[in-house]
Amino acid sequence: MKKLFLCCFALTMVLGCSNEKAGQVDEAEGFTLLQRDATTLEASYRSGGSSVRAMVTESSPNIIEVTYDFGQPIIGFRIDYNQGVGRFMPNGALDAAQARLINGLAEGLGKIVPEQDTQRTRIEDTAMRQTSFMQIVPVGEALSPYEYVAERGWxxxxxxxxxxxxxxxxxxxxxxxxxxxxxxxxxxxxxxxxxxxxxxxxxxxxxxxxxxxxxxxxxxxxxxxxxxxxxxxxxxxxxxxxxxx
Structure with missing residues (x-):
């Protein structure tokens, strides 16, 4: 009887550990669309145990907040289309692995967001533009916050x-x-x-x-x-x- 109890206890522990381990896997490999509506687009890209989560949200009319969360760093933007002012707000440097995550994220977004900009919502267009910009942010360099103004032109x-x-x-x-x-x-x-x-x-x-x-x-x-x-x-x-x- 004692032997049977020990076997049942061991089996319970194995199943419990297996369930606990499975519960820790909360993100699939590759691109995942987490939320998409008129005011929010949230997506992640995971590869090799690392991930980036992008959140694009309209905090007030024509003001879009964008964050790219790697755990460390988190890089943010605030795009004010009313005033034509943007802010770049990093809290650390990007490394090569994180740059590759951005490439994967951009590829995934490119498959779900309408190809023609005239068919995109403001949230979708901002997500594509800022993710594309993230692809040219320098790797391995200290990043400082700054503001840029549309009226200075291009x-x-x-x-x-x-x-x-x-x-x-x-x-x-x-x-x-x-x-x-x-x-x-x-x-x-x-x-x-x-x-x-x-x-x-x-x-x-x-x-x-x-x-x-x-x-x-x-x-x-x-x-x-x-x-x-x-x-x-x-x-x-x-x-x-x-x-x-």
């Missing part, structure tokens, strides 16, 4: 690929995977570039500007392109999924 460049003035420099810029200057294509787009063999959907924006082109060529800072990413109007159309644009 300068659009031509959508047609060619040698263009990108603000004191002449470089190849414009739509197309072949418009690469020896690197990723779509030089000058305020969003993810496109490679020769990898042609992503239209994520981020289809705004092509001088500051974004300067950043693409290492001639300008990511901070200088902040207002372009958040506020610049889309001057170049998207030609569809899986195409160079």
């Amino acid at each position: 300068t659009h460049i031509s959508c047609t690929c060619g040698q263009q003035n990108i603000g004191g420099y002449t470089r190849q810029a414009g739509r197309g995977c072949s418009c690469n200057g020896g690197d990723n294509g779509c030089k000058g787009r305020c969003g993810q570039g496109c490679g020769i063999t990898s042609t992503p959907a239209c994520v981020g924006s289809t705004a092509y500007t001088q500051d974004c082109a300067k950043h693409d060529y290492g001639l300008g800072s990511f901070a200088a392109a902040s207002d372009d990413y958040s506020f610049a109007s889309n001057n170049c159309s998207c030609s569809g999924v899986g195409t160079c644009y």
Whole structure:
């Protein structure tokens, strides 16, 4: 009888431990959409035991709060479309693994958010634009908070690929995977570039500007392109999924 009791006790402990372990797995690998409505978009991307959770919410009319929570750091934005003012609010540096999480998050968002910006809600468009901006935030560098203002403006460049003035420099810029200057294509787009063999959907924006082109060529800072990413109007159309644009 004692032996039977011990066996039952051991089995109970094993099942209990198994259930406890299963309960600890609260996020699936890959991209997960957690919430999506008129005022909120929440999503996560998990890989290799690490994750990032993005929360985009309209705290008041035309004011969008955006956070990217890695546990450590947490990077936030406040985009005020009424005043045309944005704030970048980091509390630490990004590492290479976290940058890869952002790439996965951007890819996942690109599959659920309408491709054409005219079909997106403000929440969806902000989510795509700021996640695209997160892809150019420097890795392994101390990050400081700053404010950027839309009224300081941006300068659009031509959508047609060619040698263009990108603000004191002449470089190849414009739509197309072949418009690469020896690197990723779509030089000058305020969003993810496109490679020769990898042609992503239209994520981020289809705004092509001088500051974004300067950043693409290492001639300008990511901070200088902040207002372009958040506020610049889309001057170049998207030609569809899986195409160079």
